[in-house]
Amino acid sequence: MSVLVVDDLRTSLQINGGEYHAVREISFSIEEGETLAVVGESGCGKSMLAMSIMRLLPSVASITAGRILLDSLPIEAVSETGMERVRGAKIGMVFQEPMTALNPVLTVGEQISEPLRDHLGLSRREARKAAIGLMEKVRIPSAASRYSSYPHEFSGGMRQRVVIALAIACHPRLLIADEPTTALDVTVQRQILDLLDVLRTEGKMGMLLITHNLGIVAGHADRVAVMYGGDLVESATVTDLFRNPAHPYSRALLASLPRVDRDLSELASIPGRVPTLVNMPDGCRFMDRCPHAMEKCNSMPPPADVGDANLHMVRCWLYVQGGEHAA
Amino acid sequence: MSAVVTPRHRVARLAPGRIAIVAGVAIMAVVIFAAVFAPIIAPHDPYAQSMLARFRPVSAEYWLGTDQFGRDTFSRILYGLQITLWTAFASTALAMVCGTAIGILSGYHGGRVDRWVSAANDLLMSFPQMVAGIIIVALLGPGITNLIIAIAITAFPAFYRMARSAALALRERDYIDACRVLGYSDIRIIVRHLLPETLDDIIIVATLWLATAVRTESSLAFIGLGAPPPAATLGGLVRDGFDNLLDYPGLAIWPSLAILIVMIGLNLVGDGLRDANDPRATA
Numbered sequence: 001m002s003v004l005v006v007d008d009l010r011t012s013l014q015i016n017g018g019e020y021h022a023v024r025e026i027s028f029s030i031e032e033g034e035t036l037a038v039v040g041e042s043g044c045g046k047s048m049l050a051m052s053i054m055r056l057l058p059s060v061a062s063i064t065a066g067r068i069l070l071d072s073l074p075i076e077a078v079s080e081t082g083m084e085r086v087r088g089a090k091i092g093m094v095f096q097e098p099m100t101a102l103n104p105v106l107t108v109g110e111q112i113s114e115p116l117r118d119h120l121g122l123s124r125r126e127a128r129k130a131a132i133g134l135m136e137k138v139r140i141p142s143a144a145s146r147y148s149s150y151p152h153e154f155s156g157g158m159r160q161r162v163v164i165a166l167a168i169a170c171h172p173r174l175l176i177a178d179e180p181t182t183a184l185d186v187t188v189q190r191q192i193l194d195l196l197d198v199l200r201t202e203g204k205m206g207m208l209l210i211t212h213n214l215g216i217v218a219g220h221a222d223r224v225a226v227m228y229g230g231d232l233v234e235s236a237t238v239t240d241l242f243r244n245p246a247h248p249y250s251r252a253l254l255a256s257l258p259r260v261d262r263d264l265s266e267l268a269s270i271p272g273r274v275p276t277l278v279n280m281p282d283g284c285r286f287m288d289r290c291p292h293a294m295e296k297c298n299s300m301p302p303p304a305d306v307g308d309a310n311l312h313m314v315r316c317w318l319y320v321q322g323g324e325h326a327a
Numbered sequence: 328m329s330a331v332v333t334p335r336h337r338v339a340r341l342a343p344g345r346i347a348i349v350a351g352v353a354i355m356a357v358v359i360f361a362a363v364f365a366p367i368i369a370p371h372d373p374y375a376q377s378m379l380a381r382f383r384p385v386s387a388e389y390w391l392g393t394d395q396f397g398r399d400t401f402s403r404i405l406y407g408l409q410i411t412l413w414t415a416f417a418s419t420a421l422a423m424v425c426g427t428a429i430g431i432l433s434g435y436h437g438g439r440v441d442r443w444v445s446a447a448n449d450l451l452m453s454f455p456q457m458v459a460g461i462i463i464v465a466l467l468g469p470g471i472t473n474l475i476i477a478i479a480i481t482a483f484p485a486f487y488r489m490a491r492s493a494a495l496a497l498r499e500r501d502y503i504d505a506c507r508v509l510g511y512s513d514i515r516i517i518v519r520h521l522l523p524e525t526l527d528d529i530i531i532v533a534t535l536w537l538a539t540a541v542r543t544e545s546s547l548a549f550i551g552l553g554a555p556p557p558a559a560t561l562g563g564l565v566r567d568g569f570d571n572l573l574d575y576p577g578l579a580i581w582p583s584l585a586i587l588i589v590m591i592g593l594n595l596v597g598d599g600l601r602d603a604n605d606p607r608a609t610a
Contacts, residue, residue, distance in 0.1 A: 056507055059438075081512075088510030095508075100501035103520055114519070115509050166509060 002069070003173045003206030004030040004053070009066035011045075011052045013277065020277040022048045022061065024301075026232045028225055030174065030206035035197075037209045037221035037238075039253070041274050045230040046210045050176050053208070054091060055083050071173045089119040092167030092205075094196070096179040098159035102151040108162050109135075109147030115169045134165040138195060157188035161195070168199055175200060178210045193220050214257050218242060226250045229274055229285035231301070236312040246314040248290045284317065292318055348599025354592030362408040371399035373406040374557050382575055391581045395571060400564075400578060404585050407559040412589070414471060414560070415540035418478035423533045425479070426486025431517055431525065433487075434494030445491065452484040460543050464552040471554050478543050482536050489532050493525040527604055534597035538590050545586050561586045 011023035023045045030036045038046050051057050053068055055075060068075045070090060078086060095101045103111060112134055113127035122130060128147070135143035138161040151159055160180065167175060177196060181189035197220060200207050209221055217224055218238060225235040226247065234247040245251045255268040272289040281287055284297040294317060302317045361368060370390070377397030385392050391400040433444045451459065463477035497503060498521070506516045541561075547553050548562025556563070561582050568579030 054508060056504075084510045084512055086510065087508055093505075093508045095501065095505060097501055101505045103502045103506075105524055106520075114511070118509075118511060118515065163505075166505075 001032055002029045003032050003034075003071055004208070005067070005069040006049075006053070007067045007069070009049070009052060009068060010064045011048055011057065011061055012064045013061050015060060015278075018278070019064075020280070022230050022277060023052060024230045026066075026227075028232065028235060030208060032173075032204050032206055033201055034223070035200065035207040035209050035221045037211060037217040037224045038227055039212055039214065039217055039224060040227035041212065043274050043276075044227045046227055047178060048230075049227070050093070050178055050208065050210060053174075053176065054087055054093065056087070085119070088115050088172075089170040090173050092170070092172035092175045094160070094164055094167050094175065094177040094180045096182050098156055098163050098183060101163050102159060104151055107148050107150055108154065109149075111151075112162065112165050112169060115166060119170045130169075131165075134169055135162075137168075137199070138162070138165045140165075156184055157192065160184060160188075160192050164192070164195065164199070168203060168205075171203060173205060175205045175207045176210070177207060179212070180209075181216070182211075182213075189216075196220070214254065226253065229280060230277075231285055231315060232313075233286065233316065234312075234314045240312055244312075246312065246319065247286075247316050248292050248318070249286045252289075345599070347595045348603065351592050351595025351597075351599055354588060355596060358408065358589055358592055359412065361405055362412045365402075365405035365409050369399070369402035369405045371402045373398060373402040373559055382571075385577070392575070392577050394567060394578055400581055403559040403564055404561070404582055407561045407564050407582060408585060408589070410471065410554055410558060411541060411544055411561045411586075414475055414478065414544045414554075415537050418475045418544075419482060419533055419537050419540050421475065421479035422482035422536070423486050423529060426483045427490040427522075427525070427529055430487040430490025431494045431521055434491035435498050435513070435517055435521060437495070437498070441491070444487075448484050448487050451480070452488075456481045456539070456543060457546055460547055461550070461552060464547060469552070469555045471558070474544065474547065474553060477547070478540050481543060482540060485532055485536055486529065489528055490525055493528060494521055497521050497524060531597060531600045531604060534593065534600055538593035538597065541586065541589050541593065561589075 006029070007027050009023055009026045010021060013020045013022050026049065028036065038049065040046050048057075048061070051061075052063055053070070053075070055063075055078075057063070063076065070086065073086075073090075075083070075086065102108070109128065109131050112131040113122075113124070116122045116127040116130050117124070132143050132147055135146065140146055140158060140161050146154075151162070154162065164180075175196070180196065181192050184192060193216060196207065196209075199205070209216070211217060221238050223235065223237050224241045226233050226241070226249065228249045234241065234245070234250045236244075236246075241250065242254065245254050249270075252268070252270045256270065258267055270289055275281065275285065275288065281298070283300055284290070284293075284302055287293045287297045290297070296317045302315050302320065370388075375398065377393075379397065381393060381395055381397045383393040383397075391404065393399055394403070429444065433441045454462070459481045460477050463480055464473060467473035467477060494517075503516060503520060506520055511519075544553065544560065545562030545565065548560045549566045551566065553563050554560050564582035565579050565586070568575075568577075568582065572579050
């Protein structure tokens with residue numbers, strides 16, 4: 001059963017009277033217990049996608065088309081106060097920066113108790129007990145005595161565990177992890193990701209893992225969605241994408257990865273930069289940086305439904321019937 | 328009040344700020360004690376007139392002399408202290424609650440609402456405090472309740488600005504975003520996560536504004552807009568004393584001294600709290 005279905009989602013920004021598409025015609029689904037990694041450069045719309053699912057967009061942004069089904073519940077039909085009962089309860093979120101995601105003046109235990117009391121209606125005593133249980137679950141040593149510690153007494157990794165405890169407190173169906181380990185040491189990264197894997201399997205949650213670290217994708221995701229400039233350019237299983245990347249952007253991305261098994265004097269890079277929203281080309285958004293750009297790319301964006309949406313989807317004119325060559 | 332016995336060498340090592348706050352608290356403790364227990368401490372009825380005892384000098388019976396109606400000045404100062412302090416505390420509390428609530432809501436909400444409320448607040452603030460006080464008392468009419476409301480309105484902008492700027496800064500914090508992601512309502516976020524962090528600053532502003540409230544009350548009473556007679560307030564006593572300033576200067580000087588002591592006490596406490604809470608101050 002799909003925990004999350006996103007169908008033809010478009011999120012636009014209204015800036016100075018102009019309308020700019022931050023997320024364009026994105027479709028994907030996440031099954032129970034599955035991890036979908038969303039990769040892409042900064043500014044490609046990854047976080048905008050997460051905030052669209054949460055319906056916590058800045059005032060200039062709005063969802064202009066598409067459907068989001070969370071556990072079969074169409075979230076566009078939920079009222080604003082209704083969303084307060086969805087966030088934190090059905091969707092949990094882990095942030096990039098554990099150092100600032102916790103309130104410095106409340107104890108860690110009080111903060112973990114709060115969603116339990118707010119969403120599940122537990123009493124103060126029940127919530128305390130449950131919070132200590134959660135702290136044990138995220139492997140915070142001597143949880144009971146750490147209950148009354150403040151965030152500044154915790155290391156970065158421990159704080160991220162607290163943030164995870166907060167996110168899973170109410171047994172959400174979907175866990176969104178927005179670059180959960182970017183701010184952490186490499187050794188701690190591994191521990192946190194392993195912990196997320198365990199919790200996801202145990203809680204039968206679907207996980208949307210936003211990252212730009214392809215190493216994390218390889219080790220911890222089931223499927224990958226590659227985003228570029230607000231478009232979903234390719235989605236496939238992890239093995240499939242790493243073995244046979246189809247979209248020129250995915251190929252360039254993988255080529256820029258340092259590898260232990262090959263001696264490279266220089267890392268490959270992608271020329272140019274992501275166009276800003278205001279300067280997005282009308283056609284394919286990757287065109288300016290693509291080695292395979294054709295006449296067609298300039299005039300029209302490639303259709304999204306090339307290939308099988310569930311197996312291997314790619315959004316590029318190269319793979320459309322009548323394209324010049326299927327590389 | 329129990330006296331704290333401190334060894335001499337420790338007093339010497341106390342930072343000047345600490346001595347100030349200890350002195351301030353001591354002064355205020357005495358002043359508040361005197362005000363609260365005025366009916367017990369006062370040697371005479373503050374309203375009892377006696378034609379035989381007019382303009383008595385300082386004596387064992389009349390510690391600070393008597394006024395033109397033969398009323399005991401010391402007793403009147405004690406009762407005046409009571410009304411003045413009550414007015415100051417009540418008005419500051421009122422301004423603190425309203426200003427903080429509206430300021431936090433405005434700053435947290437932001438946008439157009441915030442702009443309009445802030446503009447209204449700026450308008451209120453552009454009046455000199457005394458002028459605003461005079462206008463409001465004139466509009467509302469005399470009486471202690473109206474006086475409290477008037478002083479509260481003049482003190483409102485200080486709390487509004489303080490709370491608003493704190494909320495504006497805090498709402499950008501990641502953990503407030505985290506609260507939204509956890510599905511907390513705005514009310515919960517404000518009460519549980521914004522208010523506790525602003526409270527320190529708000530309380531310091533409140534202590535400093537207490538002194539201002541005492542001054543405003545005294546000034547309004549001095550120009551005849553205070554509590555109506557025969558109620559004694561410190562400002563009213565100074566004003567009454569003015570009628571005979573040249574012959575009997577004590578009648579104006581004693582209540583003035585009382586105001587001075589209260590002001591010094593409140594300022595010492597307020598400044599001390601501010602310094603103690605200042606993260607930039609070296610301990």
